[in-house]
Amino acid sequence: MRNILFVCTGNTCRSSMAEVVLKDIVKNMDEKIDINIHSRGLSAINGSKASKHAIEIMKEDGIDLSKHRAKSITRKDVENADLILTMTYNHKIILLNLYEDARDKTYTLKEFAHGKDDLDIKDPFGRSVEIYRKNADEIREALEKVIKKIKNK
Numbered sequence: 001m002r003n004i005l006f007v008c009t010g011n012t013c014r015s016s017m018a019e020v021v022l023k024d025i026v027k028n029m030d031e032k033i034d035i036n037i038h039s040r041g042l043s044a045i046n047g048s049k050a051s052k053h054a055i056e057i058m059k060e061d062g063i064d065l066s067k068h069r070a071k072s073i074t075r076k077d078v079e080n081a082d083l084i085l086t087m088t089y090n091h092k093i094i095l096l097n098l099y100e101d102a103r104d105k106t107y108t109l110k111e112f113a114h115g116k117d118d119l120d121i122k123d124p125f126g127r128s129v130e131i132y133r134k135n136a137d138e139i140r141e142a143l144e145k146v147i148k149k150i151k152n153k
Contacts (some may be wrong), residue, residue: 002035002150006109007091011041011070012051013132014087014121018109018139020063024149025140026070032106033151038081040073051125053132061136078102084147085109088120112149113142 008015019039026033047069048070049055058065078084078099084106086092092108111118121138124131 002082005084006039008087011044015039044070044072054131057132113145
């Protein structure tokens with residue numbers, strides 16, 4: 001079983017969207033794969049709801065994010081993860097400063113998907129719904145490549 005962990009700052013926008021989008025992709029696959037998918041924030045306020053724009057954008061894709069509650073990352077989360085995907089290079093650096101032993105399993109989402117480490121999913125917090133929609137599209141595009149890599153391993 002693979003345990004995938006998405007990480008961003010507050011766990012109310014990007015990582016939470018990545019979590020539910022990947023769960024949706026896996027649910028709708030013809031060939032079933034056995035993975036656990038979670039998300040956490042480096043500076044999350046535990047129990048915070050997903051941002052209203054993130055909920056709205058996910059709803060447009062038929063995905064319910066309304067029940068999501070933010071969680072701060074813990075050592076146990078890092079230890080249990082087989083693959084950690086951060087939303088930005090900065091998130092990756094911060095995470096590795098906290099958990100150096102996670103170096104071999106931590107990538108930015110776009111680095112893992114596209115093989116390039118200089119591509120971030122920019123923070124949409126406090127911005128327009130159109131920016132959230134762009135983020136969701138970037139996330140989904142990267143996750144389609146991620147799932148292909150996982151299936152081929």
